Amino acid sequence: MQLYVERGFDDTTVADIAAKAGVTARTFFRHFADKREVLFAGSSDLQEALVAALAGAPADATPMQAIAAALDTAAEFLGQSREHSRQRQAIISSHADLLERELIKMARLAGALAEGLRGRGVPEPDASLAAEAGVVVFRVAFARWVGPDHEADRDVSLRQMMRDDLTRLSEVTAPR
Numbered sequence: 001m002q003l004y005v006e007r008g009f010d011d012t013t014v015a016d017i018a019a020k021a022g023v024t025a026r027t028f029f030r031h032f033a034d035k036r037e038v039l040f041a042g043s044s045d046l047q048e049a050l051v052a053a054l055a056g057a058p059a060d061a062t063p064m065q066a067i068a069a070a071l072d073t074a075a076e077f078l079g080q081s082r083e084h085s086r087q088r089q090a091i092i093s094s095h096a097d098l099l100e101r102e103l104i105k106m107a108r109l110a111g112a113l114a115e116g117l118r119g120r121g122v123p124e125p126d127a128s129l130a131a132e133a134g135v136v137v138f139r140v141a142f143a144r145w146v147g148p149d150h151e152a153d154r155d156v157s158l159r160q161m162m163r164d165d166l167t168r169l170s171e172v173t174a175p176r
Contacts, residue, residue: 039098052073114130
């Protein structure tokens with residue numbers, strides 16, 4: 001990350017990253033498919049943790065309550081360093097191929113959450129709707145959290161932003 005911030009993503013090579021980490025390029029490729037994947041390290045761990053949190057939600061939880069439990073876990077994973085997350089997101093946002101990779105990871109996460117909901121007995125299309133809505137809440141809240149500071153959001157945690165956006169989603173989809 002430090003190299004990407006200092007030199008830019010395009011001007012940072014695998015050799016640069018390997019040298020900074022004190023390993024060979026060959027060792028680098030044992031851990032990462034390419035230099036883009038460095039920015040997404042841990043995404044499979046995040047997905048596993050979210051699916052586990054979903055499975056661990058109370059048996060009587062609604063699909064969206066189970067998704068909320070998963071989002072709380074996402075906030076624990078990602079909500080530790082706002083500045084680190086801002087730097088990472090700035091790098092991703094400035095490169096179309098990184099944005100594409102991020103969207104692919106989000107689609108896989110939604111699929112895993114839908115599968116987890118189906119495992120809880122939630123039928124289709126409810127499982128997919130809840131999972132996709134959860135990922136939308138995740139993305140919108142995360143974008144707010146890493147975005148420019150607004151006075152009202154400056155001291156709000158990622159978890160709270162996710163919870164607030166879940167409530168907003170309920171409000172914008174409620175019949176009038």
